[in-house]
Amino acid sequence: MTYKIALNFEDGVTRFIDCKTGETVADAAYRQGINVPIDCRDGACGACKSSCESGTYRLGEYIEDALSESEAQSGFVLTCQMHPQSDCVVRIPASSQVCKIKQAQLTAAISEVSQLSDSTISLTLQGDGLSSLAFLPGQYANLQVPGTTQHRAYSFSSMPKDKAVSFLIRNVPGGLMSTYLRESAAPGAQITLAGPLGSFYLREIKRPVLMLAGGTGLAPFLAMLDKVVADGGSPFPIHLIYGVNTDTDLVELDKLEAFAKQIPNFSFALVVVSADSAQPKKGYVTQHIEPAQLNDGDVDIYLCGPPPMVEAVANNLRERAVQPASFHYEKFAASA
Numbered sequence: 001m002t003y004k005i006a007l008n009f010e011d012g013v014t015r016f017i018d019c020k021t022g023e024t025v026a027d028a029a030y031r032q033g034i035n036v037p038i039d040c041r042d043g044a045c046g047a048c049k050s051s052c053e054s055g056t057y058r059l060g061e062y063i064e065d066a067l068s069e070s071e072a073q074s075g076f077v078l079t080c081q082m083h084p085q086s087d088c089v090v091r092i093p094a095s096s097q098v099c100k101i102k103q104a105q106l107t108a109a110i111s112e113v114s115q116l117s118d119s120t121i122s123l124t125l126q127g128d129g130l131s132s133l134a135f136l137p138g139q140y141a142n143l144q145v146p147g148t149t150q151h152r153a154y155s156f157s158s159m160p161k162d163k164a165v166s167f168l169i170r171n172v173p174g175g176l177m178s179t180y181l182r183e184s185a186a187p188g189a190q191i192t193l194a195g196p197l198g199s200f201y202l203r204e205i206k207r208p209v210l211m212l213a214g215g216t217g218l219a220p221f222l223a224m225l226d227k228v229v230a231d232g233g234s235p236f237p238i239h240l241i242y243g244v245n246t247d248t249d250l251v252e253l254d255k256l257e258a259f260a261k262q263i264p265n266f267s268f269a270l271v272v273v274s275a276d277s278a279q280p281k282k283g284y285v286t287q288h289i290e291p292a293q294l295n296d297g298d299v300d301i302y303l304c305g306p307p308p309m310v311e312a313v314a315n316n317l318r319e320r321a322v323q324p325a326s327f328h329y330e331k332f333a334a335s336a
Contacts, residue, residue, distance in 0.1 A: 001020075003019045003055075003084040003085075003086060003088065004016055004087045005019045005084060005087070005089075006134075006136055007090055008092065009094060009101070010092070011096055011097070012198045014135065014136060014195075014196045014197070015101055019084050022083065024060070024079065024080055024081060025077075026038050029079070033100075035098075035099045036050075037098075037099070042062075043059075043061050044062070044063050044065070046066035046067060048078050048080045049067060049071075049076055049077070049093070050077055050078075050079055050090050050091055051090070051091045052077050052090050052091075054088060055085075055086045055088030057082050057084045060081035060082075061081065077090070089136065089204075104194065104195065105192060106127075106132075107127065107193075108130050108190070108191060109187070109188050109191075110123070110189045111164055111187060112187065113185045115182070117171075117249055118171065119171050119244075119248075120168055120169070120216055120249070120251045121169045121178065121181050122157075122166060122169075123166065124166045130160055130163045133160050133196075134160075135156060135160075135196030136201035136202070137156075137159060137220070137224040137226065138200045138202050138220040138221075138224055138304075138330075139155070139156060139196040139197060139201050139220075140154055140195060140196070140198050141156065141195030141196060142195060143192070143193050144194075145180055146180060146189060146190070147184075148176065150176055152177045155198075155219040155220040156223045157218075157219035157220070157222045158226055159230065168216045168222075168251070169181065199328075200304065200328055200330035201220075201224075202224040203300065203326070203328075205234050205235065207298050208238070208239075208298070209234070209237070209239070209299070209300050210239055210293050210294070210299050210302070210324075211238065211241070211301075211302050211303075212240075212289075212302070212303040212304070213241070213303075213305065214243050214285065214305025214306055215243075216332075217304035217305040217306075217309075218252060219304075221302070225263065225266065228263055233262075233264060233265065234266070237265045237266075238266045239268065239269070239293050240256070240266070240268040240269070241268070241271060241289065242256070242271065243272070243273070243285040243309070244273070245272070245274060246272060247274070249272075250270060253270075256268050269288060271284065271288050284309075284312065285305075285309065285312075289316065294320070297323050297325065299325060300324065300327075300328070301317075301326070301328070302329070303328070304329065304330040304332070310331050314327075
């Protein structure tokens, strides 16, 4: 049997490797040309100490100096002694450059461009190369703006399906990518993407999850929910609060409603800043986080939005004296 192992490096680059039954993660990585940190290979030096963020495994022999009992119980592993028993995500405490990994690039064709609202454009890419694309739900790719040498970073808004992936792109007046998509893009045009990248991705669901999205920060959550559906649902509640400035900024509501039908434990709320909104929940996301959703801190919070939103949520949690079990966030700013 072969397991898929996602190696996530400290600079946000992710590479997937195949690990055979009886093979260690370190041996599998080197077999596939990835030089993860390692020294002794005997579980004695601790140079390959990493952390497993999801999946099951067994550890071979090692000494206490290399990996303490408390570290092992907290999910730390020695990749030279780690034998996966399922697909896993392993966080490597080294950069991809140190491990001599080149950023993966592939080219795909534009399948569809749709202006969902004045503020949001949907882009779908399709191509044979995407059949081998693997990423963690929530990660992003750098897309090269056709006809230029410039790149823009966008979160995947879907998991790969039928050799296609999608993105939600903020429509920035005068923006390089926005202008191209509005004025020049046509089906069949080629776009180069590099990735996957980012440490913002859905971990194994072990407790209730609270997702907070601002504007096109909805994109990574659509990919995450895509994965939850593929995995057969969630044993714990997942609640998404999606905040925008005006009613016309709300997009992909049909997808959210579909997820609510497919995932029994999933619910979502819409929050609009404008006082003229027809939505019942007005104001900011922080005003509509219910105590029950924070579950006395036994909750994993995922947040994707502009920097002021990230800071507002962090301040709100401090004011409530809530320390979540984990708090993962992705700040983004519109690129011209």
